[in-house]
Amino acid sequence: ADDVKLQLKWVTQAQFAGYYVALDKGFYSEEDLDVTILPGGPDIAPTQVIAGGGADVTVEWMPAALAAREKGLPLVNIAQPYKSSGMQLTCWNDTGIAGPEDLPNRTLGVWFFGNEFPFMSWMSKLGISTEAKGEMGVEVLKQGFNVDPLLQRQADCISTMTYNEYGQVLDAGVSPDELITFKYEDQGVATLEDGLYVLEENLDDPAFVDKMERFVRASMKGWKYAESNPDEAAEIVLDNDASGAQTEHHQQRMMREVAKLTAGSNGALDVADYERTVKTLLEGGSSPVITKTPEGAWTHIISDAALK
Amino acid sequence: MNTQTTTQADAPQAHASERAPEAVVEAKNLDLVFPTNDGPVQALKDVNLTINKGDFVSFIGPSGCGKTTFLRVMAALEHPTGGSITVNGMTPDEARKQRAYGYVFQAAGLYPWRTIAKNIKLPLEIMGYSKAEQDKRVEQVMELVELSGFGGKYPWQLSGGMQQRASIARALAFDADILLMDEPFGALDEIVRDHLNEQLLKLWARTNKTIGFVTHSIPEAVYLSTKIVVMSPRPGRITDVIESTLPRERPLDIRDSQEFIDIAHRVREGLRAGHGDD
Amino acid sequence: MNTQTTTQADAPQAHASERAPEAVVEAKNLDLVFPTNDGPVQALKDVNLTINKGDFVSFIGPSGCGKTTFLRVMAALEHPTGGSITVNGMTPDEARKQRAYGYVFQAAGLYPWRTIAKNIKLPLEIMGYSKAEQDKRVEQVMELVELSGFGGKYPWQLSGGMQQRASIARALAFDADILLMDEPFGALDEIVRDHLNEQLLKLWARTNKTIGFVTHSIPEAVYLSTKIVVMSPRPGRITDVIESTLPRERPLDIRDSQEFIDIAHRVREGLRAGHGDD
Amino acid sequence: MTLVFLAVLVWCLGWWLNSRLANGASADTRAVKLLVPMIFGVTVLLVWELLVRGLAVSMVILPAPSLIAERFAASLPILWKDLAQTFLKGALSGYIIGCGAALLMAVAVDRSDFLRRGLLPVGNFVAALPIVGTAPILVMWFGFDWQSKAAVVVVMVFFPMLVNTVAGLRETSAMQRDLMQTYAASYWQSFFKLRLPAALPFIFNGLKISTTLALVGAIVAEFFGSPTVGMGFRISTSVGQLALDMVWAEIVMAALAGSFFYGAIALIEKSLTFWHPSQRG
Amino acid sequence: MKTFLSVLTVLAAIVAFWYAACVPMNIKGVLDTAERGGAEVMPATSKARRDMGTFGLVAGNTFAIAQTWEQDRPRLPAPHQVVTELWKTTVMKKLTSKRSLVYHAQVTLKATLMGFVIGTGLGVLLAVGIVHSRVMDMSVMPWAIVSQTIPIIALAPMIIVVLYSIGVQGILPKAIISAYLSFFPVVVGMVKGLRSPDAMQLDLLKTYSANTSQGFWKLRLPSSMPYLFTSLKIGIAASLLGAIVGELPTGAVSGLGARLLAGSYYGQTVQIWSALFAAAILAGLLVALLELIEKIVLKRMGMQQ
Numbered sequence A: 001a002d003d004v005k006l007q008l009k010w011v012t013q014a015q016f017a018g019y020y021v022a023l024d025k026g027f028y029s030e031e032d033l034d035v036t037i038l039p040g041g042p043d044i045a046p047t048q049v050i051a052g053g054g055a056d057v058t059v060e061w062m063p064a065a066l067a068a069r070e071k072g073l074p075l076v077n078i079a080q081p082y083k084s085s086g087m088q089l090t091c092w093n094d095t096g097i098a099g100p101e102d103l104p105n106r107t108l109g110v111w112f113f114g115n116e117f118p119f120m121s122w123m124s125k126l127g128i129s130t131e132a133k134g135e136m137g138v139e140v141l142k143q144g145f146n147v148d149p150l151l152q153r154q155a156d157c158i159s160t161m162t163y164n165e166y167g168q169v170l171d172a173g174v175s176p177d178e179l180i181t182f183k184y185e186d187q188g189v190a191t192l193e194d195g196l197y198v199l200e201e202n203l204d205d206p207a208f209v210d211k212m213e214r215f216v217r218a219s220m221k222g223w224k225y226a227e228s229n230p231d232e233a234a235e236i237v238l239d240n241d242a243s244g245a246q247t248e249h250h251q252q253r254m255m256r257e258v259a260k261l262t263a264g265s266n267g268a269l270d271v272a273d274y275e276r277t278v279k280t281l282l283e284g285g286s287s288p289v290i291t292k293t294p295e296g297a298w299t300h301i302i303s304d305a306a307l308k
Numbered sequence B, C: 001m002n003t004q005t006t007t008q009a010d011a012p013q014a015h016a017s018e019r020a021p022e023a024v025v026e027a028k029n030l031d032l033v034f035p036t037n038d039g040p041v042q043a044l045k046d047v048n049l050t051i052n053k054g055d056f057v058s059f060i061g062p063s064g065c066g067k068t069t070f071l072r073v074m075a076a077l078e079h080p081t082g083g084s085i086t087v088n089g090m091t092p093d094e095a096r097k098q099r100a101y102g103y104v105f106q107a108a109g110l111y112p113w114r115t116i117a118k119n120i121k122l123p124l125e126i127m128g129y130s131k132a133e134q135d136k137r138v139e140q141v142m143e144l145v146e147l148s149g150f151g152g153k154y155p156w157q158l159s160g161g162m163q164q165r166a167s168i169a170r171a172l173a174f175d176a177d178i179l180l181m182d183e184p185f186g187a188l189d190e191i192v193r194d195h196l197n198e199q200l201l202k203l204w205a206r207t208n209k210t211i212g213f214v215t216h217s218i219p220e221a222v223y224l225s226t227k228i229v230v231m232s233p234r235p236g237r238i239t240d241v242i243e244s245t246l247p248r249e250r251p252l253d254i255r256d257s258q259e260f261i262d263i264a265h266r267v268r269e270g271l272r273a274g275h276g277d278d
Numbered sequence D: 001m002t003l004v005f006l007a008v009l010v011w012c013l014g015w016w017l018n019s020r021l022a023n024g025a026s027a028d029t030r031a032v033k034l035l036v037p038m039i040f041g042v043t044v045l046l047v048w049e050l051l052v053r054g055l056a057v058s059m060v061i062l063p064a065p066s067l068i069a070e071r072f073a074a075s076l077p078i079l080w081k082d083l084a085q086t087f088l089k090g091a092l093s094g095y096i097i098g099c100g101a102a103l104l105m106a107v108a109v110d111r112s113d114f115l116r117r118g119l120l121p122v123g124n125f126v127a128a129l130p131i132v133g134t135a136p137i138l139v140m141w142f143g144f145d146w147q148s149k150a151a152v153v154v155v156m157v158f159f160p161m162l163v164n165t166v167a168g169l170r171e172t173s174a175m176q177r178d179l180m181q182t183y184a185a186s187y188w189q190s191f192f193k194l195r196l197p198a199a200l201p202f203i204f205n206g207l208k209i210s211t212t213l214a215l216v217g218a219i220v221a222e223f224f225g226s227p228t229v230g231m232g233f234r235i236s237t238s239v240g241q242l243a244l245d246m247v248w249a250e251i252v253m254a255a256l257a258g259s260f261f262y263g264a265i266a267l268i269e270k271s272l273t274f275w276h277p278s279q280r281g
Numbered sequence E: 001m002k003t004f005l006s007v008l009t010v011l012a013a014i015v016a017f018w019y020a021a022c023v024p025m026n027i028k029g030v031l032d033t034a035e036r037g038g039a040e041v042m043p044a045t046s047k048a049r050r051d052m053g054t055f056g057l058v059a060g061n062t063f064a065i066a067q068t069w070e071q072d073r074p075r076l077p078a079p080h081q082v083v084t085e086l087w088k089t090t091v092m093k094k095l096t097s098k099r100s101l102v103y104h105a106q107v108t109l110k111a112t113l114m115g116f117v118i119g120t121g122l123g124v125l126l127a128v129g130i131v132h133s134r135v136m137d138m139s140v141m142p143w144a145i146v147s148q149t150i151p152i153i154a155l156a157p158m159i160i161v162v163l164y165s166i167g168v169q170g171i172l173p174k175a176i177i178s179a180y181l182s183f184f185p186v187v188v189g190m191v192k193g194l195r196s197p198d199a200m201q202l203d204l205l206k207t208y209s210a211n212t213s214q215g216f217w218k219l220r221l222p223s224s225m226p227y228l229f230t231s232l233k234i235g236i237a238a239s240l241l242g243a244i245v246g247e248l249p250t251g252a253v254s255g256l257g258a259r260l261l262a263g264s265y266y267g268q269t270v271q272i273w274s275a276l277f278a279a280a281i282l283a284g285l286l287v288a289l290l291e292l293i294e295k296i297v298l299k300r301m302g303m304q305q
């Protein structure tokens, strides 16, 4: 069997259910693959891991991948299981925030570590400075791993994923009508999340391309299975979580929300989505993530072959 | 061995006829046992001793016989496990609170972060002497022990003997009633020793201090003391107490007198007996 | 002051007529300056001395006159800043490599993690004696310094005097040609001291070692030595070298002879002169 | 490959030069004492540069020192802002509060045998709490700004400092204490005249350990939430952007600031504990 | 015995203070929950409460005090919550279960011990080199200090990636990070210890013309023993911290670090605290073990009175 090492963007959770399902259901071994899934975490930059040869393929958000490409690490998108973005800004209703125009003079929690680019683009589009609080500026906090800043009211708004942190806020006893959320999709600044990326040079190797074809095929099979069997998928994720910290309830809900985001994708990258992402990123204000339109940042060779 | 009881019983009375003696230290059936991990060590056993005001008492005996320990008991640095001891009619602890003691340790024990002058000044600072008085006294005692000019040096820059002299100066700088000295002159040569012996006698005569003095030198003990306590080890006890018949005024050449030689002889015999014991 | 040069120049010749002297230590115009932060200290100045094989040389002088320093120079523990010194015709460093020295320090300096017996064994281990030989020798020297039975104790379980005796035993345990002793008997009482003096003389007679000996006691220096070096401080220099006319066989009561008293007198005068100097 | 060979050569050369200097006649001069570690450092940097170039190591894994230096020079204003936030506000205030509180506590602990016996084991336990766990809690309690970083630093430096000071205050010899007893010195007299000076070498030991802990603690705490300025913030964001040259520029800044801090404390130590055998050399 | 009593008293005081602290720390969360549950709260809205002092809130809502010790996601969990969680995740779980703290502790312990061995071994060797070679002393020591001013948490991911790229993975990268943290205290302590013999002790060996290795084995090493153990005790605690830090960039899949992170990720404060305590207890056990060895060794050497 061929070895494949997959580096995830974050810890083991239903966000990556498709891969775990493919592994657990034997979809990978059917394709004669021996897949190792490497969980990520707050201290892991998947792009760095793949650059160091620690993985063959990685799950990454497109802004980070394109940024890495500009830094001289030629990552190529070979498949895009997530059709739409799950990122949003979640605020307390009682702070008086009703629309984006109310954001100035607020304190907002934002994820950094390569995940700040969509937010920066959005702010720049709104003409809001992220340097300091004021009439036309917001105070930005580097948000940690959890939703405490919102619950403790250290921030008026924080970044959440529809499938994860938002649920955690609700789990803390907050009811949805206490909150107001701004989906990046709705604001027109959505960027592609959770694509599969490999190093460009590897694509010259037919054996590697063949391996990836089979990998994408099996992964998509896993994703579709997970979409239709969310509870079983959540169970599989739980079985694979070595930290023993995840709860069933949370993973089941996450799986359902994730299914909404992956539903529209068959695995192939939609070029229109790609171009919208690039456009958003190029407009990223004073210090844009990427400064010029990337070339060759994606390929359909693999998805085409895999999905035919 | 039984000279002990007789001598001691007689002594105070003998003196009493001359002038009314005032007991400064009274030890009765003193015992002191150190608990160590390989069994208890009896450092002092059944020690009885009276020291009168103005006495100059020397302690002599083989090493390990408890001289240091007895001095420490007097200064309330060690507490007896049996018997009783009073100093000026109080417990040693109370006496210490009244700053009755000047103590010279067997090793110099200067503070390395203070210069010699500042080391000597230490007790004066603690006892709240005025700045001017402090400087005056430091000057005086440094001269007494022949260390003038070394005030600004740190202890490690001095030879062993010089350090020891500094520690003597430190004990003389303030007016303690009772001066306890543990082999203060051990590291000094004979000339300095003679000089310091003379100075010490002068000081004693002038101030009427009570002095407890440990030494290994028989001539030194005889020359200085009004009372010589001979001790023997394992367990540490007093084997002889010799009342000196020498006058209080003692020129250095008194050491050639027959009386001196007789006393020295008696001390030596006592010592030898102690050594034979073990 | 000029006794120095004459005595020294004469001495080797005077001896030479009796038996062929073999120079073990030869110091010529030796200078030693310690650099300290408040200026240099001249510890030795223009020291000239010859020590012959089998000599017993005592160094006596006020504290701080450089006795320890000179002993350390001989043992290559300190390096002179001027002049020259040879030991057995070599530099002290080379002599040390040949394990020519036994050294007793001014303080006992026992290793706290070794028992008394193991402390004495230390040099034997280093010099590669056999196990059996080590045990035999430790037994012997412990007896010599009257410490038999204390072999299993740790240093802190002994009084100061006992520790000092252990350190003497340590230096005697191996066959060094040259024995250097820095106030070895300072902390001992007269009886033990007399005993150890006798033992040391016997050992010296038997082994024909060359001995350098620092003491503050005039009688001790006279009783033990074939040559007495009187030093004076600031700067440290030799003021007198006295060749003893006493026979090599010396019973304890030789100390009452006129010859003894005369030599002692000359030493005392030399010492007094050194003190007057500063 | 020639570059790799050159690296080996440079290493040998540097070592040889240092051996000559350190064992030479002027080894004790101030200049040589500075020069030797400098040469060592330069050698390491050269070897690094040559190896990275020789083995064609990707810049996103380990950038060459020359690139780092370039980035450092180009980003001085940012580096300075980050330093002010993390070092001056977070680390330094935490250091002062933590060490000061530990000193006071040490005096209390030292006065009472009961406290010493009871508090020290508990203190050792608290000292063993891993910072990775305490930092998020303290960020939650004290907010995102420098106050929470200072709190992390306080927790980190408090117990090393306490343990050292308590040990130092007990360091006096029996004879030194006995001397004070014969003077019937009061507690505070013997504290200021004997125990404090005697404890100084230990106190400085604690202060020196704490300098390295303080900066590292403040930086680590920023990983768990911070405003958008600070060395830890910059490092974690830059890693995400694969701006490894910036990461290393911050690390260099941290090392510079930390070493400077350590050096300053060591200098004060030298002037206050000149009498201690370890300083007399 | 006396020690035990004192520790107990201090502990009791701390626990009492801890419970008291829970009240103001958690009151806002409790009141928010209560408000959502329809209870009468003073003041009524969360926004108004945000601007009020905690003690005012406590005074106004005394009914809520008991609940501050029972919250699900408290800002400060009450002692019994932590103890219960510890109990549940150690004694009540199978040792091999992923939810057992014992399992995670054992994962961390392996890396810790390996790092400790590497770190102390390296530290001792370095110290020996520094004491015996002036070049080492002058050139390495300052850089050893500099190495400790580098934030390891920033370096750890890079160490892992670099090691990964040369094919080293598994427990070793974690152990190396752990060693990086533990070598320094050992170097410093051992250098001090190996230099602790006083001038006279060194001079004595000189008069015997003992060679360097004899000086090392017979004098320097024995006199460094107390220092060695002190630094070993600091070193093992540092190793544990290093292993935990090293767990983060390896995906934090198991080990106490993973538990800490997961707890933090999901805002499970009780879980964080219990993992924290588990780490501290583990450190305590390791230090206690070293202390025992120290006692035995020093007693054997006659250095303890």
Ligand SMILES: Nc1ncnc2c1ncn2[C@@H]1O[C@H](COP(=O)(O)OP(=O)(O)OP(=O)(O)O)[C@@H](O)[C@H]1O
Pocket (backbone or CB within 6 Å): B034, B035, B036, B041, B042, B043, B061, B062, B063, B064, B065, B066, B067, B068, B069, B070, B106, B236, C157, C158, C159, C160, C161, C162, C187
């Ligand atoms: N702290 C202690 N613990 C155990 N034993 C002790 C202690 N102090 C002294 N001893 C023992 O008590 C006895 C008396 O000791 P002390 O120091 O009083 O003797 P000394 O007469 O002063 O001897 P030296 O002339 O050698 O100074 C000795 O056997 C000694 O070993």
Ligand SMILES: Nc1ncnc2c1ncn2[C@@H]1O[C@H](COP(=O)(O)OP(=O)(O)OP(=O)(O)O)[C@@H](O)[C@H]1O
Pocket (backbone or CB within 6 Å): B157, B158, B159, B160, B161, B162, B187, C034, C035, C036, C041, C042, C043, C062, C063, C064, C065, C066, C067, C068, C069, C070, C106, C236
């Ligand atoms: N390491 C040193 N640094 C500076 N000065 C020193 C050092 N060692 C000794 N001295 C000085 O050198 C002089 C001679 O000292 P030395 O120890 O040789 O005297 P000594 O004759 O042995 O005295 P003592 O009888 O008191 O032991 C003294 O003035 C002393 O202060």
Ligand SMILES: Cc1ncc(C[n+]2csc(CCO)c2C)c(N)n1
Pocket (backbone or CB within 6 Å): A009, A010, A015, A042, A111, A112, A113, A115, A144, A145, A146, A161, A164
């Ligand atoms: C330090 C840190 N950086 C980024 C994220 C955000 N993040 C990375 S993957 C992912 C998907 C949701 O699980 C999210 C939100 C975080 N949480 N913590």
Ligand SMILES: [Mg+2]
Pocket (backbone or CB within 6 Å): B067, B068, B069, B106, B182, C160
């Ligand atoms: Mg004594």
Ligand SMILES: [Mg+2]
Pocket (backbone or CB within 6 Å): B159, B160, C067, C068, C069, C106, C182
């Ligand atoms: Mg001397």
